[in-house]
Amino acid sequence: MDKDTAFLFAGVKFDKKRFAREFSLFQKKESDGDDNDQVDDLSFLGSSSIPEQEQQNVVSVSGKKRKRKNASASSETVEGFNVFKSSKSKLVESGKQNEQEETDLFLKQKKEQNRQIERDAVLRKNYKIHVRGDNLPSPLLNFAELSTRYGCEPYILHNLRELGFKEPTPIQRQAIPVLLSGRECLASAPTGSGKTLAFVIPMLMKLKQASKDGIRAVIMCPTRELAAQTSRECKKMAKGNKFRIKLMTKELLKNADFSRRPCDILISTPRRLQIAIRKKKIDLSRVEYLVLDESDKLFELGLLKQIDSVVKACSNPSVVRSLFSATLPDKVEELARTVMHDAVRVIIGRKNTASESIKQKLVFTGSEEGKLLALRQSFAESLNPPVLIFVQSKKRAEELFEELKFDSIRADVIHSDLPQNQRENAVDDFRAGKTWVLIATDVVARGMDFKGVNCVINYDFPESASTYIHRIGRSGRAGRPGEAITFYTEDDVKYLRNIANVMTSSGCEVPSWIMDLSKEKWKKYAPKRESISTKPKDLE
Numbered sequence: 001m002d003k004d005t006a007f008l009f010a011g012v013k014f015d016k017k018r019f020a021r022e023f024s025l026f027q028k029k030e031s032d033g034d035d036n037d038q039v040d041d042l043s044f045l046g047s048s049s050i051p052e053q054e055q056q057n058v059v060s061v062s063g064k065k066r067k068r069k070n071a072s073a074s075s076e077t078v079e080g081f082n083v084f085k086s087s088k089s090k091l092v093e094s095g096k097q098n099e100q101e102e103t104d105l106f107l108k109q110k111k112e113q114n115r116q117i118e119r120d121a122v123l124r125k126n127y128k129i130h131v132r133g134d135n136l137p138s139p140l141l142n143f144a145e146l147s148t149r150y151g152c153e154p155y156i157l158h159n160l161r162e163l164g165f166k167e168p169t170p171i172q173r174q175a176i177p178v179l180l181s182g183r184e185c186l187a188s189a190p191t192g193s194g195k196t197l198a199f200v201i202p203m204l205m206k207l208k209q210a211s212k213d214g215i216r217a218v219i220m221c222p223t224r225e226l227a228a229q230t231s232r233e234c235k236k237m238a239k240g241n242k243f244r245i246k247l248m249t250k251e252l253l254k255n256a257d258f259s260r261r262p263c264d265i266l267i268s269t270p271r272r273l274q275i276a277i278r279k280k281k282i283d284l285s286r287v288e289y290l291v292l293d294e295s296d297k298l299f300e301l302g303l304l305k306q307i308d309s310v311v312k313a314c315s316n317p318s319v320v321r322s323l324f325s326a327t328l329p330d331k332v333e334e335l336a337r338t339v340m341h342d343a344v345r346v347i348i349g350r351k352n353t354a355s356e357s358i359k360q361k362l363v364f365t366g367s368e369e370g371k372l373l374a375l376r377q378s379f380a381e382s383l384n385p386p387v388l389i390f391v392q393s394k395k396r397a398e399e400l401f402e403e404l405k406f407d408s409i410r411a412d413v414i415h416s417d418l419p420q421n422q423r424e425n426a427v428d429d430f431r432a433g434k435t436w437v438l439i440a441t442d443v444v445a446r447g448m449d450f451k452g453v454n455c456v457i458n459y460d461f462p463e464s465a466s467t468y469i470h471r472i473g474r475s476g477r478a479g480r481p482g483e484a485i486t487f488y489t490e491d492d493v494k495y496l497r498n499i500a501n502v503m504t505s506s507g508c509e510v511p512s513w514i515m516d517l518s519k520e521k522w523k524k525y526a527p528k529r530e531s532i533s534t535k536p537k538d539l540e
């Protein structure tokens, strides 16, 4: 009996005397041996090292074999017609031959399937791909398999070549086949590891061609900056196809009549999408593909209602939904599973850790004043632009900007109170290298792909471990080296251990006294801090 279900039968006892007749029949049936079939079929596995879900694939194959056996048993009931004896024996001969051929073919297929399972396991091990789910598709060996296995249009491979992407990243190797097989997916991989293309490529392949059927794919991002960046990445990958890819801007939201404006793929923040749904400006009932990028952020309390209304509006029963993030708390996973159907879970490396290509450092500055001194000293001695500096509030971002403005450092500032065009310019100038130092709030902590950021400075201690992981993940992207420096004061010491844990799990060394500190429960930490400004108060 199956070990997992054995408990269901615990305590059940048959009255063998009372049911002697039935019991003897039951015993006879048992000794007929048909049930051993499944066990025999599994015996070829030999080793218990093959993962559980992969064994399940094999069990379904053995199920087929059993059907075949039953079929041949029933054909034997024609025996006894002597008149046809000679032709019958020929028939039996050829029948036996067919049966043998079928068995050989079956064994060959089974062997090949088993080899594939072994190859998949090796590939997953090499790329630290951890999967959970039934009937999992094999990871990609290379991008060429998009064509050989899935028949993708040539423009996709052409665009990948143009972008200089030779090999799929680990998350792309596994998440792309999962989504192409029509399965929902919960995916987590380190910052800067190519998650965007892991959901964009299968989306383009699934939609195939532009159509006038209305919106067929929606990507939700927590910030406007990230939505704009994702829309650009989509367009780059879709070059050569006529997809209409739209970013939900303020203007579009105001004027849009999507029934007249053809749109295949819509990228938006949840808030704008929710407004458009409420005002009946869009119809999402034909959406086949829904992505929640930075999903743990989207599942935070403030955004949950907006997400809920979008998920409900995507009412097509065959919609494929996926969640992507570098951090995936257990609670978010649990919540997501309540709405997703049979989702496959794909985790690269260890869950909730920082990218291993970032050198992380903690610097004690004593007080708030000490931070400014430490920053100026770093600029004078070693800091190599571009540098991204995170502070905990809009006010502090402006204060630090005022301080650095006079230091002949090409600095700029970004936060959510600035007008949209100023936010866009700040991002563009930083990307183009016109600005060396960008001072920011957490509005650009997630998802933003500033390729060459050499160093991230946490001027103010982050509010949570996941914020830390996302902030420092703005450097060290796509395998490049990066650096992260976190300033801390006396006040922050109580939460130091939480950061130290992230550091050690991504391979950085931490002084032992920090590891001896107790771990504090930590959420939304943003203490009141002394002003950064050094200007005398009466001059402000």
Ligand SMILES: Nc1ncnc2c1ncn2[C@@H]1O[C@H](COP(=O)(O)OP(=O)(O)OP(=O)(O)O)[C@@H](O)[C@H]1O
Binding pocket: 164, 165, 166, 167, 168, 169, 172, 189, 190, 191, 192, 193, 194, 195, 196, 197, 325, 326, 446, 447, 448, 449, 451, 473, 474, 477, 478
């Ligand atoms: N197969 C690939 N080979 C090389 N570079 C790639 C590949 N796929 C994506 N990239 C590049 O890697 C960088 C990071 O990708 P992306 O922004 O998708 O990361 P991410 O995993 O979403 O990060 P984050 O968690 O910070 O949002 C981008 O510059 C992207 O162009």
